[in-house]
Amino acid sequence: MTTTGTPPLPKAELHLHIEGTLEPETVFELARRHDVALPYASVEELRAAYDFTDLQSFLDVYYANMAVLRTRDDFAALASAYLRTCPEQGVRHVEMFFDPQAHTARGVAIGDVIGGLTDAIEHHADDVSAGLILCFLRDRSAAEAEETLRAAEPYLDRIVGVGLDSAEVGHPPSKFTSVFERARGLGLKPVAHAGEEGPAGYVTEALDELGVLRVDHGIRAIEDDALVARLVRDRTPLTVCPLSNVRLACVPGIGLHPLPEMLAAGLNVSVHSDDPAYFGGYADANYAAVREGLGFTDDQLRTLAANSITSSFLDDEAVQRLL
Numbered sequence: 456m457t458t459t460g461t462p463p464l465p466k467a468e469l470h471l472h473i474e475g476t477l478e479p480e481t482v483f484e485l486a487r488r489h490d491v492a493l494p495y496a497s498v499e500e501l502r503a504a505y506d507f508t509d510l511q512s513f514l515d516v517y518y519a520n521m522a523v524l525r526t527r528d529d530f531a532a533l534a535s536a537y538l539r540t541c542p543e544q545g546v547r548h549v550e551m552f553f554d555p556q557a558h559t560a561r562g563v564a565i566g567d568v569i570g571g572l573t574d575a576i577e578h579h580a581d582d583v584s585a586g587l588i589l590c591f592l593r594d595r596s597a598a599e600a601e602e603t604l605r606a607a608e609p610y611l612d613r614i615v616g617v618g619l620d621s622a623e624v625g626h627p628p629s630k631f632t633s634v635f636e637r638a639r640g641l642g643l644k645p646v647a648h649a650g651e652e653g654p655a656g657y658v659t660e661a662l663d664e665l666g667v668l669r670v671d672h673g674i675r676a677i678e679d680d681a682l683v684a685r686l687v688r689d690r691t692p693l694t695v696c697p698l699s700n701v702r703l704a705c706v707p708g709i710g711l712h713p714l715p716e717m718l719a720a721g722l723n724v725s726v727h728s729d730d731p732a733y734f735g736g737y738a739d740a741n742y743a744a745v746r747e748g749l750g751f752t753d754d755q756l757r758t759l760a761a762n763s764i765t766s767s768f769l770d771d772e773a774v775q776r777l778l
């Protein structure tokens with residue numbers, strides 16, 4: 456129940472990096488277990504480092520913290536801790552991003568990453584449905600993305616889609632045209648981060664070059680009228696993450712977030728939490744931020760929640776069950 460006593464709106468979480476749910480306490484617990492040295496003396500000191508100025512300043516801490524994730528059980532426990540929070544927030548379905556390259560580069564087997572995440576998804580299946588979206592790191596090479604897709608092929612039955620994340624500016628979607636074409640051929644649904652820090656042109660490229668079915672963030676699309684018209688016409692989903700955009704200084708403050716303008720333009724927007732352990736909260740905190748910081752009405756919040764469900768990769772019958 457929420458503080459007002461009403462149950463939370465049923466919703467889908469479509470923009471959540473599972474590594475972004477790694478809470479500071481867990482970083483310390485796993486560091487102790489695996490004898491990993493941390494450059495912070497305490498949880499408080501680590502939390503104090505979450506004072507980001509842009510996307511890169513966040514990514515530096517985010518990748519460094521991942522060094523504590525070493526075993527299949529670590530990935531299972533990470534995803535389990537997150538999935539356990541879903542029912543109380545009304546989250547009925549999750550399509551979670553994971554970054555295999557950030558782990559295989561440290562010597563962790565991709566099978567342990569996918570196996571652990573899948574263990575957790577199966578364990579919580581009665582309470583919340585969930586799928587995996589394998590993300591390529593756009594600041595690494597296209598050849599490495601190809602290798603990663605090849606390494607994931609034995610596990611394709613556990614993966615619903617491919618995504619593109621990490622440092623955006625200077626790494627346009629067109630760098631990954633070929634690997635996305637191969638992924639689509641394997642039956643994986645394509646999505647990509649675009650127009651978070653990067654220009655509206657990257658959103659256009661993600662549509663034209665990668666064939667994406669959803670755009671992650673996409674807030675800068677609003678700068679291009681022709682692109683907005685195209686996204687509205689095609690009802691392309693944009694998975695917007697308000698608290699993330701504020702904490703990474705993609706917008707100057709919650710009151711200046713373009714979400715109201717995007718909704719008014721007829722864009723198919725929904726609200727998500729990106730990296731909740733780093734940005735001040737999970738789905739409920741993001742809904743509260745748009746209600747309190749942008750004055751969204753109950754009707755508008757219902758629209759956002761319904762959009763999240765209809766924008767998922769669930770089949771029509773499952774969508775109808777959740778609405």
Ligand code: ADE
Nearest residue numbers: 472620621622648729730
């Ligand atoms: N990886 C995790 N969070 C991200 C974000 N907000 N943008 C790009 N890559 C990410």
Ligand code: ZN
Nearest residue numbers: 620648671729
């Ligand atoms: Zn993201």
